[in-house]
Amino acid sequence: MSVNDRESFDADEAVGQSGKVDGHDFRADIVAVRDNVSVQTMLETVCMATGLRFAAIARVNEQRWITCSAVDYLDFGLTPGDELAVESTLCHEIRQHTSEIVINDVRSDDVYCDHHTPKIYGFRSYLSIPILRPDGTFFGTLCALDPEPNQLLDNRILKMVRLFAQLIGDSLHAEDKLLETRGELAKERHLADVQEQFLAILAHDLRNPVAAIRSGLRILARHADPQAKETISLMDATARRMADLVNNLMDHARNRLGGGIVLVRSKNADLAGMLNLIVAEFRAVAPDHGIHATIDIPHPVDCDRARIAQLLSNLLGNAITHGAQDRPIQVSARVVDGMFRLQVANEGKAIPEGRLSDLFLPFKRGGDTSSREGLGLGLYIAAEIAKAHGGAVSVVSDDTKTVFTFAMPC
Incomplete structure (x- = not known):
């Protein structure tokens, strides 16, 4: 027994010609059924239970009948992608x-x-069960046949075959949802890439205007009277803060786009001098906090001192923003047992425990952020700088104080 008056072609070719049918992609349907290992087992079980020697899953619509999967003990000749004239079938x-x-x-x-x-088609015994998706739309049939008669009107057999048809319909629905989710995920990834590129371009283009502002302020300060110099100093501190935000944006964009945090390490880095300079700058910006620093680094540390200074700047900026106002901030930097440790501690409310887990993620901020400035990149960049140095940043917070600790091997 064989099928002679049928069209035979590759499944992928069949799909490319068919496009979408009833709102569903024929190609996705064929592949989903063909590649489902459970379907083959179901068809084999149907054959064993009924005595029918050919069973198949067919995708059926008004114009087409296409094989999705088949078990063929008759040399009937249908394989996935093969098509019958739909009017010649009972599935129609x-x-x-x-x-x-x-x-x-x-x-x-x-x-x-x-x-x-x-x-x-030369058969005497035959059964065909409709396959419906959970929303009730018709997909096709689970059909089986044989050139010899068989006893098929058995309630146990029919319940089994109906269950198989229902399971196939449910699996197709799950496959549709999976493809939909994958499509949405691809869109989100594309959007994220566009956003990262936008941030990179924005940060790059902002650097020159900010640098020009700071340069102009320095020129003005040379010829200004004492009162004007004080105003210029405050403006320059604000411009420096803008420059820090731009640098954080640049680092974030570079890291997300695959460039990572770039280090220029030096074994003779004067780290103590650089850290003292950062502390001095913040004392000028936030005199009410009274920053107390203990920096004890008697020997050079193999590191990128500019990046470590950036890390301290981000931690200090976070302490000033989220710590208790008019309360001192403690800065400690020292080398102990072959480890460089940098700590920044501020007083104030504890960081909620639920926020500790995502504190170092981009665009996340700790504490009450309703009236705070910033992009939520400072701690993220600090953690990335630490990671690039082979170290890590950790935090401990309670109702008395919050302590950020950066540790790395010397």
């Missing part, structure tokens, strides 16, 4: 009425004894 009637067909022996069947389909 099932699609129209969404009802099953079960035939023990065509020759003694009052309805189908003279039907053209059994004559075309």
